[in-house]
Amino acid sequence: MRSALSRTKARAALLGELEEAMRRSSAQGVLYGQTVANVAGIANSDLECMDILYLEGRVTAGRLAEVTGLTTGAITGVVDRLEKAGLVRRERDEADRRKVYIAVVPETAMKIGQLYVPMQQALEKVFSGYSDEELRLLLRFANEGYKGVVAATAALKTLLDTPPEKRPDLKLKKRRPKP
Template sequence: MTSEHEVPADELERFGAYARETSALTVMFHTRVAERMGLSPTDEKCLDLAMRAEGPLTAGRIAELSGLSTGAVTGVIDRLERAGYVRRVRDPHDRRKVLVEVTLADENRFSHLFEGARQTLLEVLGRFSPEERAVLERYNKAMIEVFRRHVVDA
């Protein structure tokens, strides 16, 4: 573990509690969104990964991004395909590869489900100055990077 500053035990405990509460709320939110889309939370998050990608992805890449096994991802893709959210297509550069392509004609079809989260973000960020938001952004980027390395890529 590399650290520039000592983190007192009480701060670690408080920030751990904040992270657990945020995680629980996020899971509950995405469970509700997924339910309204007719998906499981895992399927909804994998669809989100595919939608944010720059073009179609292989199942292996979805597995890397999600931390799921390739077998689990195959099941996710099967369910997303049956629900009409994705389709399997041949890679135009390597016909042996299969890519997963998002088929949502209207990606804004479910944007209303995320409006509360967007408003929450706007309200909370509005409480901080641009300088404070820069620190928050640095914290979030570091958290994502280190969390991915220690948990998802582990």
């Protein structure tokens, strides 16, 4: 009985360490992205939208709004800024000229991609210490973790449709309106 309890405690401690390590890694990834955005002279949220465009491929502004959770008005501002910076372009659909897609400009995106080379090299060094089997496990973990975060994000977003008085009380100070 005692060994089962100690195994349970050991597992809880291990899971706690894993969660903390993931949070540190996630936070550092955000900070790295913010630094890339600062060096590139664009907003971090704009950089994240560009990364989503890069991963999703050519998409409509509506799809980008759906994926990011931003309003279509906010996406218009993001796309305007990214287009001005030469990072994306608007492309009309050949079959339906009313439909407009947003696409990454590969040549310019490659310039920003160069800022990620040090991080890629650091990760390659880390990954070189793992066997192919371990890498497959890490890949499975990353993919399943991503799905879990997407589901958790969707669940959290339902609070936005909940009246403020029925939301969890976070005891946050209210922002004062700007004069």
